[in-house]
Amino acid sequence: MSRMNRFLYSLADGLKGILRNLMMSLMSFSMLIGSLLVVGSLSLLVVNIDAIIQDLGDQNEIMVYVHEEYDDSEFNQISQAIMEAEHVVGFTFVSRETALEEMKNDLEEYASILEGMEQDNPLRDGFRIQVDDPANVEAVVTAMEGVDGIGNVEARTDVVESFLKTRNAVNLISIGLMVLLAGISTFIIMNTIKMSAYTRREEIAIMRMVGATKGTIRLSFVTEAMIICLCGSIVSFFAIMFLYQELIEKAFSSTGLLQAVPFQEVWGGVLLIFVGASLVIGVLGSLLSINKYLKV
Amino acid sequence: MTTNNRKTVIEFSGVGESYQSGEFAIRGVSFTVEEGDFLFICGESGAGKSTMIKLMTGEIKPTEGRVTINGYNVNKLKPGKVPHLRRTLGVVFQDFRLIKKKTAEENVAFAMRVLGAGPVQIRRRVSYVMELVGLKDKMCSYPTELSGGEQQRVAIARALVNNPSLIIADEPTGNLDPQRSYEIIELLSKINQLGSTVVVITHDYELLRRFAKRVIYMNQGSLVMDKVLRPGGEEAQ
Numbered sequence: 001m002s003r004m005n006r007f008l009y010s011l012a013d014g015l016k017g018i019l020r021n022l023m024m025s026l027m028s029f030s031m032l033i034g035s036l037l038v039v040g041s042l043s044l045l046v047v048n049i050d051a052i053i054q055d056l057g058d059q060n061e062i063m064v065y066v067h068e069e070y071d072d073s074e075f076n077q078i079s080q081a082i083m084e085a086e087h088v089v090g091f092t093f094v095s096r097e098t099a100l101e102e103m104k105n106d107l108e109e110y111a112s113i114l115e116g117m118e119q120d121n122p123l124r125d126g127f128r129i130q131v132d133d134p135a136n137v138e139a140v141v142t143a144m145e146g147v148d149g150i151g152n153v154e155a156r157t158d159v160v161e162s163f164l165k166t167r168n169a170v171n172l173i174s175i176g177l178m179v180l181l182a183g184i185s186t187f188i189i190m191n192t193i194k195m196s197a198y199t200r201r202e203e204i205a206i207m208r209m210v211g212a213t214k215g216t217i218r219l220s221f222v223t224e225a226m227i228i229c230l231c232g233s234i235v236s237f238f239a240i241m242f243l244y245q246e247l248i249e250k251a252f253s254s255t256g257l258l259q260a261v262p263f264q265e266v267w268g269g270v271l272l273i274f275v276g277a278s279l280v281i282g283v284l285g286s287l288l289s290i291n292k293y294l295k296v
Numbered sequence: 297m298t299t300n301n302r303k304t305v306i307e308f309s310g311v312g313e314s315y316q317s318g319e320f321a322i323r324g325v326s327f328t329v330e331e332g333d334f335l336f337i338c339g340e341s342g343a344g345k346s347t348m349i350k351l352m353t354g355e356i357k358p359t360e361g362r363v364t365i366n367g368y369n370v371n372k373l374k375p376g377k378v379p380h381l382r383r384t385l386g387v388v389f390q391d392f393r394l395i396k397k398k399t400a401e402e403n404v405a406f407a408m409r410v411l412g413a414g415p416v417q418i419r420r421r422v423s424y425v426m427e428l429v430g431l432k433d434k435m436c437s438y439p440t441e442l443s444g445g446e447q448q449r450v451a452i453a454r455a456l457v458n459n460p461s462l463i464i465a466d467e468p469t470g471n472l473d474p475q476r477s478y479e480i481i482e483l484l485s486k487i488n489q490l491g492s493t494v495v496v497i498t499h500d501y502e503l504l505r506r507f508a509k510r511v512i513y514m515n516q517g518s519l520v521m522d523k524v525l526r527p528g529g530e531e532a533q
Contacts, residue, residue, distance in 0.1 A: 002412035009409055203395055203406070209353070210458060211383035212410040213376070 006216055014223035017196045024192040025228055031188045032232035032281065033239065035181035036274050040240040042174040043273065044248070044266065049167040051261045053134055060134055063094075064144045065126040065152040074149045081147040082127055087136035091129040099123045124151065135164060182281060189228070189285030193221050197293045204293045214294050222286045229282035233274040240270065302330040305366055305462050305493045306352065312360030313347050321347040322517040323360070331461070334488045335495045336504055339514035345497045348514075349466050352495070353385060354378040366461055383411065386455030386492075390467035392447040394439040400450045401426065401435035407454045425453040429483060445476035452483060456492070463487060465496045469503065481507055 018025045066078060082091050094102075100123055104114055131140050137155050144153045197204065207217050244263050252260035306329035313321045322344035329335050339345055350356045351363050354373050363370040366384040373381060394403050401422055408418045426432050429449040439447055448468055455463055465484060469477030481496065481503055488494040498504070504511055504525060513521035 005409075005414055006412040009412075202393060206393060206395070206406065206454075207410045208379075209382060209387050210407045210410060210454075211379040211381075211385075213379045216410060216412075 006219070010216075010220040010223040011227075013220035014227050017200070017220070017224040018227060020199060021192060021196050024195050028185075028188045028192045028228050029232050029235075032185050032229060032278060033236045035185045036233060036236035036278065037240055037243075038181060039174065039178050039277070040236065040270055040274065041243075042170060042177060043270070044240070044244060044261075046167060046170050046174060047261050047266055048248075048252075049163060049170060052258065053163045053167060060131050060137060062129040062131060062137065062140055062144065062153060062155040063126055064129060064147075064150050065124045065154075066149055067151045068124060070125075070149055078127070078147060078149045082129055082144070085129075085140060085143045087132045087140050089130045089132045091127050094126050094128050096121050096123040096125050099126065178277075182277065185281045186285045186288075189225050189281055190289040192228070193225055193286045193289040196224060197221060197290050201293055208294070217294060218287065218290055221290045222283055225282035225286035226279060229278035230275065233271075233278035237267075237271050237274050241267065302332060303367075304364070305329050305331050305333070306495070307364040308348075308351075308361065309363075310361035311351065311358045311363055313344075313351065313356065314359045320517050322514070325361070325514075325517075325519045327512055327519060327522055329493060329495065331493055332488070332491060333493050334485065334509045336507075336509055336511045337495060337497045337514060338499055338501065338504060338511060340499060342516070343514040344517040345499075345514055346466070347517075349387075349464060349497060352464055353387060354381045383458060384460055384462060386458065386460040386463045388448070388451050388455045388463065388465040388468045390470035392439070392444075392451045392471075394447055394450055394454075396439050399436050399438055400431060400442065400446075400453075403439070403450055404454045404457050407457050411458060421457055421459075422453075425456045428456065428487070429453045443476070444472050445479060448472065448476075448480050449483065452480070452487070456487065461493060463492050463494045465494070467497055467499070469498065469500055474502065477503060478506065 064078075064082070066075070070078075079091075079093075082088060097118075100114070100117060100121055103123070104111060107114065129140065129144070131137050138161075141153050141155050144150055204217055241263055244260075249260045249263070252258045306327075308325050308327050311325045312323040315321060325344075325348070337345055337348060347356070351358055351370060352365050354365070354368070354370055357363075357371055357373070365381060368377070368381040368384075370381070394400075395406065398406060404422045404425060405418045408421060413421075422435075423432070426435055429452055431446060431449050431453065434442060434446060437446075439450070442450065448471075452463075452465075452468070455465075463484065468484070469480050472480060477500060484494050484496060485507065508524070508526050510524045511521065512519060
């Protein structure tokens with residue numbers, strides 16, 4: 001009962017503290033929302049780049065073409081080499097006839113160009129190889145180029161590589177910005193709580209004198225910071241949900257080529273990051289700022 | 297520790313307290329106060345009275361000797377236990393230290409609230425102590441709407457509200473005129489008669505003459521007199 005009372009009083013004190021220092025509280029609140037929106041946007045960008053890379057990975061295939069002339073023994077050797085290569089998860093033989101058919105399907109509008117090619121098919125037999133991860137495509141290409149009997153290897157490593165580079169760059173920027181914005185937010189929260197503690201310094205002295213523990217006194221300031229941070233994280237969550245669904249998802253769909261990761265699939269993670277980060281900032285900021293006033 | 301079946305509430309045994317410079321604020325101070333006693337500690341500025349209060353409230357530890365308050369050995373008191381000692385004390389200050397944004401009732405209730413008391417318990421107890429100090433009709437007044445004497449009564453009510461066994465009043469009449477000062481000491485005497493041990497720090501010798509109480513006189517950090525006075529200021533023993 002006593003603990004519950006103390007918690008309820010801390011909650012009431014926290015709310016009063018926010019109202020007493022409304023300007024500083026609003027500043028902390030706005031800063032936190034700004035920080036979370038930037039961090040959230042970058043995180044969602046990473047999620048989408050990852051999804052695109054994954055998508056490329058799903059269709060991630062290497063085509064290896066064998067020399068024009070080969071016998072059964074060479075065919076078996078090549079098959080064996082592909083099967084034993086690292087990172088290869090599957091492969092299929094594509095005959096020159098099948099390749100031509102596929103080309104005809106792909107170039108339906110220009111079918112006339114391909115007319116008569118059945119008699120003099122310029123394409124070669126080959127293997128379509130699936131690789132486990134886009135990051136390993138380069139390694140498989142190198143391995144295949146060293147196999148006797150393989151004349152040519154084709155892969156879209158440049159596209160995958162550019163996406164990987166972008167993702168890593170965004171990741172780095174995200175981490176840097178996260179640290180910077182978390183630092184700024186903590187600093188502003190610290191100042192808000194310091195101001196609150198200063199205006200309540202007489203109360204704190206009386207609390208200490210009647211036998212309140214440091215923990216009890218801290219609790220009301222931590223509660224104040226946590227209320228600001230929790231409200232900030234919830235507002236940020238709904239703001240980013242609106243911005244993402246209205247701008248990003250619609251922009252992706254309008255390209256007709258790409259599909260953004262639906263917000264429904266990532267909302268749990270976003271909410272967890274927002275609430276977790278803001279609580280850490282709130283607790284840290286308030287604990288760091290209150291100690292000076294507890295020495296009575 | 298008990299004497300004549302009465303518990304020892306305060307025990308100073310050869311207590312010394314020195315500043316960082318090595319100069320002593322008090323030195324070789326020994327006395328005991330038993331449950332239900334009323335004690336004046338008097339002396340001029342710099343006599344060491346404030347140091348004694350700091351020692352009694354666990355704000356500082358003695359550099360010499362031993363201090364025991366309500367069974368707590370201040371010498372060995374860990375920081376986490378200081379609040380436990382303070383819950384057995386009620387402290388009254390010269391400058392009242394009331395929170396201006398709170399009413400008299402809220403100021404008194406605040407002392408209970410921070411220790412986790414429930415609303416019903418708070419309402420009942422606050423009403424009782426406000427009646428005891430004669431301010432039942434001023435419960436909703438803010439400190440700025442009260443006279444100095446009334447503000448000090450609120451501060452006494454706040455000191456009493458958690459039912460401490462020892463009330464320490466640090467110059468409680470320092471900001472009051474003689475009549476209000478007399479009324480405050482009268483009130484503290486009444487509280488003493490109800491069972492609380494009361495220690496009043498003062499340098500108002502007129503009050504000592506008017507109340508027949510035990511007086512400890514401090515001079516330049518040393519205890520130079522420990523006597524019970526008769527009304528008029530004569531020594532009773």
